[in-house]
Amino acid sequence: MPISTERTEGASLEIARTWETIRRAFAEFLTLPTLIIVGFLLLAVAMNALERAQLPSLAALHATLERNVFADAEATAGLLETIAGSLVTVTSITISLLLLALQQTASTLTAEVFDQFLRRRHNQFYFGFFIGVALYSLMTLATVNAPFNPVLAAFTALTLTVMALILLLILLYTSINQMRPSVIIDAIHDYTLKARTEHLVIVERTRRAPQFSGEVRLPVTVDRDGYVTRIDVETIGCDAACAAGRAEVVLRASHGSYLSTGDTLAEVVADNQDDAERLVATVLDAIRLERQQDFATDPANGIEELGTIGWTSISTSKSNPAPGLLAIRSLRDLLARWSLDEQSASDSESHVDQLPVVYTDTVMMVLMDTLESLAVASSESMQHQSFTEVLRAFAALLGRVSSENQRAIDNVILRILPALGDHVLTTDLERALTETQVALRNIGNHETATRVETACKRLAQTKGNLHSRSTRAMPPR
Incomplete structure (x- = not known):
């Protein structure tokens, strides 16, 4: 293949991937903040037009604000400059702190935390609102020059700033709650x-x-x-x-x-x-x-995310x-x-x-495989609670799923049964094994039920005796 052709294909692939990244960024996060920011920019234009129109119906409000708050163009410019600078500073600090908190949480619950934070609409709204108010204040500031004093636009900026500070408190709580x-x-x-x-x-x-x-x-x-x-x-x-x-x-x-x-x-x-x-x-x-x-x-992506969180926590x-x-x-x-x-x-x-x-349709197969993997992970960390929960899930659903899924669950139970030897037979685990036996017999699968019963009896023989992990379930003689 000529070098020029390879370069052309490489450039086309790079453009396609860049466009894919942009499309995904807007799909996951940027669409709502962008719309909010555009809305604030349009609001700034509209307020400037309203100020210059000097409507008689707004003359009394304009005079009151100018007399008590915005005395002249210089005072208005100073306020708008303070609002814009403060919002930019607060937003930057907030984003930095949130990223640190997200990183800390992600170290426990995997990188799925970042995905969840980006997908939530109210997070997108908060950041779009903060940046939008700052840009609105800057645009209004740019129109201030004596003798033009945009009193109504400045009052709107002040009101929006109060709302932004209240939303900052809400963002703090919701961010912690999301983690x-x-x-x-x-x-x-x-x-x-x-x-x-x-x-x-x-x-x-x-x-x-x-x-x-x-x-x-x-x-x-x-x-x-x-x-x-x-x-x-x-x-x-x-x-x-x-x-x-x-x-x-x-x-x-x-x-x-x-x-x-x-x-x-x-x-x-x-x-x-x-x-x-x-x-x-x-x-x-x-x-x-x-x-x-x-x-x-x-949907398989969501199953994999749950499996990743489960595996990281259980192992x-x-x-x-x-x-x-x-x-x-x-x-x-x-x-x-x-x-x-x-x-x-x-x-x-x-x-x-x-x-x-x-x-x-592979979704149900992915779901079964994920539960199977979590049972395996529990044997490595000796978390009998997790193994018990997997068994209890299967026992509760065996009588409610299709015959195809019953066979799939039966297969998973047989495959995770060897991992039972890594656990101590706690009371809860023994109950879950008994529930699994009953559920298997109720659907007519006596062979697998017998195997579960045999495994439970062999593990029960260790009660009252000192065993290490490697000798807890010895091979049958």
Whole structure:
């Protein structure tokens, strides 16, 4: 490949990534502050026009303010200069202190804390308001020159400054409140539920298995790396439906999947070569790759965030069981809610006109894997509370999930059972094992229930005897 061509492709890729960063910055944080700042700038222009119009209805108010507060242009300019400088200083100090506090919290609850802080609308409003008031004061200050004395605009700036100082106190409380583990985990939980709602639209409109075996099969590969953040199944499906012959697109990647350069994104199956080649181009245009996952459309991202917080807290990295238990309980609630959604989706599946697109829904699998990982982490740190909570989640939900998810839970229980040997058989853990046995027998899975019962009995043999971690559960003779 010529060097000039490589440089052109490299520059295009760099431009695309820069635009992606800008788009994400506005999507996550900058949109609301920018709108607020623009609003304050327009307010400054409007107030200047109002001052110069010298409306008779405002003459009395103008005279009162000028007589008691803003005696002349010099006094007004001094006040506005003080307001603007003070707001800039206070905002800078506040941001610095908040960043330090966020960094400290992130050292315990991972970098997800930063994401949560940026996503909250009231944080965006506060910073947009502070900067907007400062810019409003500076613009008004620029219009002050004898004999023009913008009394009304200066009074507005003073009023807005009082509001900004009150909001500063509110920001202080809300920022501290946002750094509590329960608030962070609840926010991730809620974002994940919203993302799943958007995701289910794709699931309901697509097929779970291929229904067509054509003569032409073309792979769709990517020329860059990144996470799948958007899949426009409507465009792909409509294009496949409009093909001259039969056609179907089998997606090999799901929302949130990571692809490296050259990986297969999808496979196009069609009756003729022209339709297949056209669909390859359609698929590439309809699917977007980014360097970061998109929390708004990818529920698996929220699950991974909860898993990261849980793993960091449960393992010996932090050895703090409280956030880990909160993460497990949030995952349990997601599993309970989505099991109901799956039942509703299966009931209405026959009424939905599905597109000729095959999509694999991996969200439930990611959720099961995350709970499994947290149980493994608890064995490393000997946090029996976390292992107990995972078992209790499975025991409570076994009778409420689909048969497919029952098999998945059964598989996870068998895989985490060896980790039981690292724990002491506490009263709570023994109760959770008993609840798991009962739940497994209630759904007819007696084999796994027997294995859980056997493991519990072997561990119970250590009660009253001195054992180390390595000899607590000896192999059967």
